[in-house]
Amino acid sequence: MTLQHPDLASSLAAVIRPIGEANGLPNALYTDPALAETEHRRVFFASWAAIGFAHEVASPGDVKPVEFLGQPLLLVRDREGVLRVFLNVCRHRGMKLVHEAGNLPRAIRCPYHSWCYELSGALRTTPHVGGPGTNRHECIDRATLGLIEVRSAQWLGTVFVNLDGEAPEFDDYAAEAMARWAEFERDYHHSGADSSFTLEVKANWKLAVENYCESYHLPWVHPGLNSYSRLEDHYHIEAGGFSGQGTTVYRPMLAEDGRRFPVIPGLPEMWEEGAEYIALYPNVLLGVHKDHAFAIVLEPKGVAETQEHVAIMYPDVAVADAGFAPMREKNAAMWKEVFEEDIFVVEGMQSGRHAAGFDGGRFSPAMDGPTHAFHRWIAEKLGEV
Amino acid sequence: MADGAVPVAAAVDAHAGLDARLLEAHRAGDTPRLVALYREAADAAEKRGDADAAAFYRTHAYVFALQCGDTAADALHAELKAAGREE
Numbered sequence: 001m002t003l004q005h006p007d008l009a010s011s012l013a014a015v016i017r018p019i020g021e022a023n024g025l026p027n028a029l030y031t032d033p034a035l036a037e038t039e040h041r042r043v044f045f046a047s048w049a050a051i052g053f054a055h056e057v058a059s060p061g062d063v064k065p066v067e068f069l070g071q072p073l074l075l076v077r078d079r080e081g082v083l084r085v086f087l088n089v090c091r092h093r094g095m096k097l098v099h100e101a102g103n104l105p106r107a108i109r110c111p112y113h114s115w116c117y118e119l120s121g122a123l124r125t126t127p128h129v130g131g132p133g134t135n136r137h138e139c140i141d142r143a144t145l146g147l148i149e150v151r152s153a154q155w156l157g158t159v160f161v162n163l164d165g166e167a168p169e170f171d172d173y174a175a176e177a178m179a180r181w182a183e184f185e186r187d188y189h190h191s192g193a194d195s196s197f198t199l200e201v202k203a204n205w206k207l208a209v210e211n212y213c214e215s216y217h218l219p220w221v222h223p224g225l226n227s228y229s230r231l232e233d234h235y236h237i238e239a240g241g242f243s244g245q246g247t248t249v250y251r252p253m254l255a256e257d258g259r260r261f262p263v264i265p266g267l268p269e270m271w272e273e274g275a276e277y278i279a280l281y282p283n284v285l286l287g288v289h290k291d292h293a294f295a296i297v298l299e300p301k302g303v304a305e306t307q308e309h310v311a312i313m314y315p316d317v318a319v320a321d322a323g324f325a326p327m328r329e330k331n332a333a334m335w336k337e338v339f340e341e342d343i344f345v346v347e348g349m350q351s352g353r354h355a356a357g358f359d360g361g362r363f364s365p366a367m368d369g370p371t372h373a374f375h376r377w378i379a380e381k382l383g384e385v
Numbered sequence: 386m387a388d389g390a391v392p393v394a395a396a397v398d399a400h401a402g403l404d405a406r407l408l409e410a411h412r413a414g415d416t417p418r419l420v421a422l423y424r425e426a427a428d429a430a431e432k433r434g435d436a437d438a439a440a441f442y443r444t445h446a447y448v449f450a451l452q453c454g455d456t457a458a459d460a461l462h463a464e465l466k467a468a469g470r471e472e
Contacts, residue, residue, distance in 0.1 A: 109451065124451060125447065125451065125472075133436075133444055135472070142472065
C-alpha cells in the first residue's frame, strides 16, 4: 500500500537518515486524521500496544471494557486468575457485551439475546436459539463461537495487545527491554486510587513519547529535579524498540518520620542510586527504581488528543497497607507534578506542528538520540509495505 | 359456582401475581430473584403439562443463574439437558 500523502515518503526518508542529518517526523503525522488511521494500523495494530493495567482486573471475575483506537476490547480475569483480552462483542449479532467495569461471578451475558460466555471466553449457552425453550441448534457450534481472543501479554503490571495477530511473541518483541530490566520482573502491587491518575493532553501521543525519552529538557522544564538530578547525571538509552534515559542519582522519597519504601532485595549496585525511564514503543512510558515503578499508558483519543493513564506500583506488598498511604500519596503527587510540567511543552509542540513551513526539526546528535530513535522507528513502521 | 372454578381462578391470580413479581424483579435488576421467580414459573408450567413453557422459563432461570453465579445454574442446566433443550 502506498501512502497517499504528498511528500510523505520523502519526509520519512529524511527521518531515517543519520541523526546529524535527519529531520523529525513531518507535521502531517501530528495533524492529519487520515494519516492517524494509517498510523493506527501500521504502528498500533501491528505491534504490541499498551491498553491498561493488570490491577484494573485484579480479582477473579473482574471485567473491564476498553475502547482502544475505536476497538471495543474487554479485559477479563477468569476464575483461575488468568487475564485475557477479548473483543467486547457477542458472536451472535455483534452486540457490545460489557458496558462498564465490574465483577461477574460466572458468566458474561449479552444484554441483547442473552448468549452467555464463560469467563474463559467459551460459549456456555444460547437461549432459545433452536426456538422457544430450546437452547441448541445443529448450526450453532458452541466450540467455534467463543469470544474472540486478542493476543495479550503483561509486563511490569501493564497489559499489551497485538491487534492484527501478526507481531512476534511479546517476549521476543520486548526481549531487549525485559533483559535490561530483568531484576524488576516481579509482581507489582498497586494500591488503588492514590496511586493512579489520568492526565488529559491536547497533543498527539507521539509528542508525549518524544518528550519522555530524552533528558535534554529536564533542567529547563523540571527545575525542581535539577537541584539533585543534573543533566550530566543522566545517560541515554537506545535499543531495539525502546529508548529513554537513566539517572545515576535517584534519591528515594523520605517520609517525615524517616521511613522509606521497602526496596527490591538483591539488586545490583547500579540501582542503589540509579533509575531508568524508557518508552517501550509505541505507547507506554515506564520507569523503574529500587522501591517503585510506574507505567504511563498513552491512549490516543484523536490526532491531537491524548490521555495519559498513570499507575504507580510497588514491589513490596507491605506498601499497599494503610500505614504507607501518606507516602504513596506524596509519591504520586510528586510524579503528577513532574508529568504535569511536561504538558505545556507537549501541547506547545502540537501547536507548532501547524506551522506549514516547519520541516520536522533537527536533532542534537549529543542529546536527542533517544527521540530520534523513536522517530526512526515510526518512520520505518509507516514506510513498510 | 361449579367445582374447579375456584382453583382455576386461583391459578390465574397466581400467574398474574408472578408476572407482576417478575416485572418488578426485572425493573430492580434483582438477578437472584429472577432466578427464583423464573424457576417458579417453570415449575408451574410443568404442573400444567406445558413442557415448552417450562423449558422457556427454566432457560431464563438458567441464564440469570449463570449471570449472578447462583449455584442453581448447574441443576437448571441438568434439567434442561435432560429435557433435550440444552447441550
